Amino acid sequence: MGKQQKQPKEPGRKLVAQNKKARHDYHIITTYECGMVLTGTEVKSLRQGRSSLVDGFVQIDGGEAWLHNVHIPEYAQGTWTNHSARRKRKLLLHRAEIDKLSSKADETGHTIVPLSLYFKAGRAKVEIALAKGKKEYDKRQTLREKTDRREADRAIAAARRRQRAQAAR
Template identity: 80%
Template sequence: MPKEQGRKLVAQNRKARHDYHVEDTYEAGLVLMGTEVKSLRAGRASLVDGFVDIENGEAWLHGVHIPEYAQGTWTNHAARRKRKLLLNRVEIDKIERKTSEKGYTIVPLSLYFKDGRAKVEIALAKGKKSWDKRQTLRERQDDREKQQAIGRRLKGQE
């Protein structure tokens, strides 16, 4: 059987970019059980309540929901267990220093397979205030209206 190539997206946390200012992103491997991998390959996961915590110099992914594998037996996994992230020592130290500052957190952005291996993209982020969110939505709406006006102008409708 040929080796899997490319990137296959399993789950994405769109709300994270709405709720946080993303400053730095990292790609981390995941330590998973066999039934978790099978469930992910079926495209089932949710990153909505997920966050990363650093304990004893190790990064752990909490709150990510990977449902039990339907054909699994008594060896099935717990759906919301904490999972170890595989990062370099330098990256972990850098992230730990930043999160000790006020307002910083680590959130998962996406879960995917890269060349057959499960990866999670995590971001060092700072929470947005409600007025920041409104400003972002307003900028997005203005850009959309500007693009629509340009499109109408090019088509000769104005």
Template identity: 85%
Template sequence: MAKEKGRKLIAQNKKARHDYHVIDTYEAGLVLTGTEVKSLRQGRASLADGFVQLDGNEAWLHNVHVPEYTQGTWTNHSARRKRKLLLHREEIDKLAAKSQETGHTIVPLALYFKEGRAKVEIALARGKKEYDKRQTLREKQDRRETDRAISAVRRRERG
């Protein structure tokens, strides 16, 4: 059986991009149990409250909800257990140094399968102030209105 190629998205944390300025992103592997992998293959997970904590020379993913596997038995996993992230030592050292700065945190952005292996995209981020969030929404809305106006003009030119 050949492993599937490409990137199959399982869960995305859209709120993180709204609440934080993303400074740098990293791709990390996950240490999972069998029932967690099966549950993820069914496309069930939530990154909403997730965060990464550095403990010594290891990175841990906390509060990510992977529901129990429905056909699982007594070997089933707990839904919100902490999971170890697989990163290179240089990446962990760099994250540790930068996350010590005031206002910086490490949040998960996406959970996906890449060539059959579970990966999580994590980001070093700085929290946004309330006015930054409003400004971002305003820019997004302005961009959307501009695109609508341009497409309306192009439709009129064609028709």
């Protein structure tokens, strides 16, 4: 028996980009799924699986949410209608969600960061999170907990393998 294929978290969800650094650098408080206003060449570029969320952030300006510094490279077959790679993009959220995010983001140490970019039912979506920055010792503690969990899981798996081997004899 070979390794099993990982099943996607949600059917019909095709992941384009993920911001793993955000989960390392921030405590995630709440997450929101929102749509984006994109041009045709941006969608085609995303469908090729090309994007980067590393320096991205969300800013509330004039009652609207804007996604800044997300890199969607120019579409290779695009002509003069091609888009700018790091332009700001409008996010589609409900008014209540924007108001809630705006009031929370104004608090000290809070920011809004993109976590992942994906297609859901053919539409480009971005998962954003209200987050609070971690201190250096928090980052070290998180890494230590992750390592401890991994070692415990390995020990449990090894013990189960030994039990199965003894039961087979």
